[in-house]
Amino acid sequence: MFAIIISLLKVTAVRLSIIYTVIFGVLAVGIVFYMTGATVNVLREQYQVSIDEEVTGLARIYRSGGINLLIKILDRRARAPGANLYVVTNPQGQIVAGNVPRMQNGIMRKVGWTNRPFIYERYDDQSDKEHRAVARVLEVPNGMHILVGRDVSEYEGFREIVGRGFKLALGTMVAFGLLTWFFVGRRALKRIDQVSKSSQRILGGDKSERLPVTGTHDEFDRLSENLNHMLDQINHLDDGVKQMSDNIAHDLKTPITRLRNKAEEAFSLEKKPQEQQEKIADIIDDCDGIVKTFDALLMISRVESGSTVAKMETLNASDILNDVYELYEALVEDEGKQLKLELALPETLCVMGNGELLSQAISNLLDNAIKYGGEQIALIGEVIDDQLAIKIIDNGTGIVEEDRTRVIDRFVRLDKSRNMTGNGLGLSLVKAISEMHKSKFKLLGNDPGLVATLEIPVLVQ
Numbered sequence: 001m002f003a004i005i006i007s008l009l010k011v012t013a014v015r016l017s018i019i020y021t022v023i024f025g026v027l028a029v030g031i032v033f034y035m036t037g038a039t040v041n042v043l044r045e046q047y048q049v050s051i052d053e054e055v056t057g058l059a060r061i062y063r064s065g066g067i068n069l070l071i072k073i074l075d076r077r078a079r080a081p082g083a084n085l086y087v088v089t090n091p092q093g094q095i096v097a098g099n100v101p102r103m104q105n106g107i108m109r110k111v112g113w114t115n116r117p118f119i120y121e122r123y124d125d126q127s128d129k130e131h132r133a134v135a136r137v138l139e140v141p142n143g144m145h146i147l148v149g150r151d152v153s154e155y156e157g158f159r160e161i162v163g164r165g166f167k168l169a170l171g172t173m174v175a176f177g178l179l180t181w182f183f184v185g186r187r188a189l190k191r192i193d194q195v196s197k198s199s200q201r202i203l204g205g206d207k208s209e210r211l212p213v214t215g216t217h218d219e220f221d222r223l224s225e226n227l228n229h230m231l232d233q234i235n236h237l238d239d240g241v242k243q244m245s246d247n248i249a250h251d252l253k254t255p256i257t258r259l260r261n262k263a264e265e266a267f268s269l270e271k272k273p274q275e276q277q278e279k280i281a282d283i284i285d286d287c288d289g290i291v292k293t294f295d296a297l298l299m300i301s302r303v304e305s306g307s308t309v310a311k312m313e314t315l316n317a318s319d320i321l322n323d324v325y326e327l328y329e330a331l332v333e334d335e336g337k338q339l340k341l342e343l344a345l346p347e348t349l350c351v352m353g354n355g356e357l358l359s360q361a362i363s364n365l366l367d368n369a370i371k372y373g374g375e376q377i378a379l380i381g382e383v384i385d386d387q388l389a390i391k392i393i394d395n396g397t398g399i400v401e402e403d404r405t406r407v408i409d410r411f412v413r414l415d416k417s418r419n420m421t422g423n424g425l426g427l428s429l430v431k432a433i434s435e436m437h438k439s440k441f442k443l444l445g446n447d448p449g450l451v452a453t454l455e456i457p458v459l460v461q
Helices: 002-009 012-079 153-203 219-251 253-268 273-304 317-334 355-372 426-436
Strands: 085-089 095-098 118-120 131-139 145-151 313-316 338-344 350-353 376-384 387-394 440-445 450-457
Touching: 012 085, 012 095, 012 131, 012 145, 012 153, 153 219, 253 273, 273 426, 313 317, 313 355, 317 338, 317 355, 317 376, 350 355, 350 450, 355 376, 355 387, 355 426, 355 450, 426 440, 426 450
Parallel strands: 338 376
Antiparallel strands: 085 095, 085 145, 118 131, 131 145, 313 350, 376 387, 387 450, 440 450
């Protein structure tokens, strides 16, 4: 049991419950004591005012009629229902008149207000309960003392009622607090144990294991959902690394083997310098191609990992498209094709992104259109549903629908492109750049040809 309590106290929710309960309890105690004291003081002040007024009236009666009239008035008032306390004592301290047979010793000796409530007895009182009162004692010229008081059982009873209510409320609060700590802490410990067991299975190599989500949408569920999303991303990246390693081993094996064969052939042409130089030049070209492949892979990895190289800033959409068009216009003409720019954008339309990477993505799409597209290529910029839509359209043979998803993967090259230069990483880089910009990258048919579209969120103007 003690171990369970210790483990519960380690749970943040339980510790917070204890802290809140203690704070609430202290505040409740303070408020109850303040309200009780304030109420009792108000009642006591009312009693004192009432007694002072009555003493003033009795003083006028004494001055006008003397001690005999005063005693008669006191005797008549003492017999009235719900009367105050009236006591008259002679100079020797003996009670000669009033409605109190006995009271606490020493009360009549001191003139003025009693310091605290005193005990007294009533006539015909059959109960064993003590009666308390506050009073004011005055002395008349013949040495007699007169006491006028008020029973304080009313506010003493009020204090007792408040005390019992406070004890009941405090006990109930503590009981419910303990129950809350038990159930909340037990539930929290159960959820933590589930997370711990799932974590152990994940560390043991079970990549399909995920942290439990109960559907209550509490902080545990939100934490589990975020961690599960992180695990999905890790698995996705891990699968990507494995796939990339396999693809590198498969796709680079041929050019490296070819490179080795050319090197051996060049070595055998030692007596033919001209042919040897040509072979060495071919080797250098093949090396450049391999370097470009690794550069592309490195760029994709940097973009997918959110590298600081990809600094985001506000970019003017028209400026980006105009710069890419000016760069490729002459290149397309050299290939005997035509590049057309169509912009239906406000001059101030801006997006948040990395200018170098966005230009690289558009350039990769234009390169593919030049290599595999038809004679007509269009670079279009327009706004669709608060998105900047950048389209590269050609009228070539296009890509069949079942290959449009696969061709985006790394090192994937369709049969018709096998005899052309390339490494199968261009569209993979476009996809990575698109995901970094939280945009959409789609390949659609143009009948004939292909429509490659980047949809980037537009900044609010």
